[in-house]
Amino acid sequence: MSRTTTTTMTVRLRGPLSDFVAANVGEHGDYENVSEYVRDxxxxxxxxxxxxxxxxxxxxxxxxxxxxxxxxRPLAAADVIARNRG
Known part of the structure; x- marks a missing residue:
């Protein structure tokens, strides 16, 4: 059974980066929200x-x-294991 961990992160963006993200999120963007964009x-x-x-x-x-x-050249399994340990 796998266990899923959720991590909450805060990222601050200003200027051109913030504008770029805003253009890709929401009604006119490819993503519904910033979290979806970051996950992708x-x-x-x-x-x-x-x-x-x-x-x-x-x-x-x-x-x-x-x-x-x-x-x-042929090698025995023990030789390969010994070589890889060294």
Whole structure:
């Protein structure tokens, strides 16, 4: 069973940032309220960071699989575990 935690935050915006948020919230904006807007921004940032991590992993795997076949050598599981502990 997962437990949901709610955190209340106060953010102060002035000038252009405040105007930008106001233009995106309410009757003429894409979001009903500021909380909805902030949650969407956080979700998008989280997705972006996850995508960056996935892209790094893909690049590392592509590099590893591009190595010549003769560069691979068999290792016992215990050897891999010992190498990764060190």
């Amino acid at each position: 921004l956080i979700r998008r940032d989280k997705e972006r960071k996850e995508q960056e991590a996935f892209d790094r992993l893909k690049a590392e795997l592509a590099h590893a699989f591009a190595a010549p076949e003769n560069s691979y």
